[in-house]
Amino acid sequence: MRRLYHNTLLLALLGTMLLLPCPGHGQYYFGRNKVQYDHFRWHVLQTEHFDIYFYPEMRKLAEIGATYAEETYRVLEDRFSHNIARRIPLIFYASHAHFQQTNTTPYLVPEGVGGFFEFLKGRVVVPANGSISEFKHVIRHELVHVFTYSKLNSVFKQRGRITTPDLPLWFVEGLAEYWSSGWDSQAEMFIRDGVLNGYIVPVSQMYQIYGSFLMYKEGQAIIKYIDETFGEEKILRLIENSWKEERFADVMRITLGVNLEEFDKQWLYALKKRTYPLLERRDSPEMASSVVTREGIDTKPVFYRRADGGYVVFVSNRMGYSNIYLQKLSASKESAKAEVLIKGERTSEFESFHVLQSKIDVTPSGMLAFVSRSGASDVLNVFDIEHRTMVKQVRFDSLVSLYSPSWSPDGRRLVLTGLNFGGQSDLYVVDLERETAEQLTDDLFDDRDPAWSPDGTVIAFSSDRTPYGAEGYYNLYMVDPHTGAVEPATCSPHNDLSPAWSSDGRYLAFTSDRDGAYNIWMVRNTAQGAFASMPGAGDSASSKRYPAATDEMDELRQLTFFTTGAFDPAWTDSDQLLFAAFENFSFRLRLLEDVVKTFAGSAIVSADTLPCQQQAWVTREVQGDVFSKAVKYRPKFDLDVAQSAVTQDPIYGTSGGAQLAITDMLGNAQYYFLIYNNARTRDEFLESFNFAVTRLDLSHRTNFAVGLYHFAGRYYSLYDFFFWERRAGGFAAVSYPFSVFKRFEASLNVRYSDKDWYVFNRRRQAVLVSNIVSFVKDNSLWGPSGPVDGERYNITLGNTLDVHHSHVNFITLIVDYRHYFRLSRSVTHAVRLMTMVNEGKEATPFFMGGSWDLRGYPLWRIWGTKLALVSNELRLPFIDRFFVKFPIGGLALNAIRGAIFLDLGNGWDDQFEELLGSFGFGVRWRIGGVLVLRLDGGRKFTVPKPSRFHHLKDIDVDKRWFTQFFFGWDF
């Protein structure tokens, strides 16, 4: 079990449970921005099988990654009995903050994504984030994907098949996880929880949880079962046999010798048989601790005493966005109402709290310390709980990411984990007054979760610097804040995480997977105020200062015996421990009473006796000075997408064309080509050659686009009717993101326009210059069919002018504001206020009508050079889950949403005449994450005198009901 991995996957869980990625970003009307905060000096190193892309600051990590990639290649080559016939591009980032700036994918990269393999260029993109073992794990995980994909292709290519079908996602991800990390405490936790709470889905019904985090974990468990029951060779055999049958269920049948129904039966039975006996000596957290919180994913608790009682401060995403909450510890079984202290993920100040990675801390006087992502790097925040004011915000130039601040007893300093630009994770002591960070440790080991002892003499932390760290295990260490001397406290091939001192400093609680699941363990020092150092450290007994589980004077005992997991213990001042318990596929806060008494009654567990004083593990590096051969990255372009089409239209005749996209390996420079011909006669062939070339530069914070185009042909619009137009020109555009949420855009478009309204026998020529500027904000949070929280707006100003003939001259104003009021976890009131104005000579009209704006009216049949629209929509759940089972598989209809709507608006040129509107109810069904089907029904109405809108009797309601079916996201 690797801790960072734990966090990464849990973040993924968090993402899949509550959030959906915002589909848009900078280049669209709305959308968040992928900000290029840093300029990376990319270099390329060629190893035997890989082209390694890295920047000099992370050279050490790149060496480790390159060496491990080659080692992994040999392992997977043997396992798959396969060789990859091409060089594999492996792109490294030193931190997740850097990774989120990658242009190798057009999508925003959420915190939960640990790396990816993309098919277009066969790129593997992997960030480090402090933990070398996690870095290695992700490299191997992604390389398993590379081998799986290549092996599968080879199987089909050898048989002369042109297309290669996809393997089921549960198999692909389960295999990647199982062959990269095997089986660990985290996987065990999820599967135990699933079995005990009855939500494990059999393979035959995997469609119900397609793409979810649970599906990934189940996939891992299924591959493990195949390995242990049918033999490891059968795993590869499933890929090799995939050509024999079209359905993977049949491939399983011929490979494993059992049909899917029987397989499911056997697998589920094996899980139960293995899990149920655990209840004999373990309990679910719910049955063995007191409830503190009941909703959302609640983590990182810390106790705070106020005059009216004890409180818990914690991080939660219970309403979608992550916030920091304050909640009174209630003696009753009902948990008290939680108050939001800090709203997160809405502003550039608090883009993220690193929910499952970073702890928070509070002084007795109510100073809350927490870190947040803010722009290019993290910020340390100190917030006065009593006065609800931000006291201090500190950013450190050399540190990209910060985690888990812990107060010194005097409240003047903090210790935290910092990740530098090169990806090295160390402990730092922050002097708040001077706003400086002094480095306490300095090596490639991952130092996490520091906790300052109550007497201020020592800092406990978790680190992978034991000899077991090479395998990804974390143990507890002590560091002297004055000298930086580091001593081991525990040493075992397990994970000891999140140490927490009791107020008297005699006890150190932590979470550990020593018994196969994450439980709370505790060390007691029998010598008051003076803990012992590790035996064999060479220290005399008199110099013993730190707790050590191995010391005969100290005691290591298991405090909880949960079936699933307990994390982040935090002491109250009343012999209690707060902690986050994993249960029923979520994290809730719980309270453990009478801790010392429980400790006294618990059996002493054998002490660690392993030689942690021996030299810590050393990472292997590339043999020889191959890095001196690394060369500066020079963009080389190759084809990403090429497609062509020929269309036949009864009015416009035949047209054909093609489009190409060419990008470089890092995706920083992108070229798009479009070419088509829509000539109706041979004579028109040359003049109907249409093309567009666009170059997009995403390498800097300011994104640039330039392009040239020529479009000519016959067109039709409801406004202009039939016309012919030639437009030839060029454009340049810039986009500057202020933050993830806000950006400024500007564009200049110069073109020659020759327009012939041949039906009306009118023609004009013009040289048009358009200048447009926009300001865009989007911090919306998305649900299954559209935004459910936050706000977004687009304010656009522009003018279009004929600089040659003055035939055209108009200004443009667009204001589109949308706000989403979260009424409850699943109900949102969405409001849209929009107006669009083109005013002047030959002003272009806007169009409206249909499912996307003014519902009930024909699609785009309302137009005018001016538009106004007000939409109100109550978004609520309709059908959460609905399964349809067919003889050959099934279909899961998840999260079908309902909407009650009221729309008002119209389009006009000179005189606003009447207000059109509609109201009704609709349902939305998202298919596969990309398409939302929409069905609306209701009544239309007209307000002939808009000024009398509030008089119901002046509203003409159409007596007929309308129904309208279309596709698209909610506004």
Added chain:
Amino acid sequence: MSTSAGSRNSSLAGTFRLLRAGLLAFGLLAVFGCARLTVPQLTGDDAAHLWPQFGGNPRRSHLVSTTLRPPLELAWQRRTSASVGKTLISDGGALLCPLRDGHLLVVDAASGKKIAQKKFRPGYEITCALHGPLLLVVRRYGEPSLSVHDLRDGRILWSAAAGSIETEPLVAEGRLIVAAEEKKVIAYELASGKVLWSVSTEGNLRSTPAFADGKVVFGSDDGRVYAVDVRNGQVLWQFRTSAAILAPAAIGQGTVCVGSTDRSFYALSLDSGMVRWVFPTGGRIHQAAAVADSLVLFGSNDHFLYCVSLHNGRQHWRFQAKSIISTAPLVAGKVVYVGSLDKHVYALELETGQELWKHDTGGLVSTVPLVAHDRLIMTAEGNRILAFRVKGER
């Protein structure tokens, strides 16, 4: 090229081979639906150039006496509709290429010209063997998985449903023996198709059986090596390794040679199944061995081709490719040919392992090289068959 015969004899042999190739072609045309022809016995006395089944003979020794001394040059190449499976078959003149899309392509080994082609429906991967005038076709999937065709008149003599067969057929003692994936080895009377015996194993079968001294030897996914009596299928002995055995067995001088996915190569007594020696490697072993006199050669997924003493397992030499050794080695006189997933076919000195020649095929190599009609025949990813001749010779 160096052979034991003089140039005149070579010329005669060549004529004879062409004649046989022609006869084979007629027979195959008959099989493939043309008018029936009566074809005399195809396989003559020129045993050195016969390669009627995987490994060249029932012992799977992968041994030919002809030496093609490198350097070699490309004689011809041709594209196929799919890649060739694990083996090529030759009677010395014609080359039978069972393809992974169900086609059987027959080409002239000397020129590469197509002689015939037939698709065995429904188009699943096939493999085959020759026994005199009989063509034995095995389908990897779909039924009937086994059919025997008489090349003299084109008749299907018999067919059988044995389930998926991932191994190569064994012809020995008038029997056709197949190891079916579904844990069963079945012996058929070659002439009639009558099932003589069958024996079950605990694991699936993907290890091609070998035969010598009345014993059929094969490995299984259950990690065991089995020896059964060819007469009645009685299990004579078993030997257990610690992982599945996917590699075909080979037999030489009373010793069974077989690699395991437990990364070790085993030499067992053919009589008793007792271990003679074990040779550990750094990778899984998926490929068959070649046995040449007192030497055994085998490749491993650790990139090495090992040459060890058949008697004591002591390493003579080893050769490292850039990727997995992906074919059984072919010992052709004093030269060893072997293919690798690094896209190369290598020619090595049998005595020393010294690299004599290599050729970049441009794709992964997974079919055992073959010598036919003084050509070194190999296949490569991208559905290509390549034939090489000694440089300067025609």
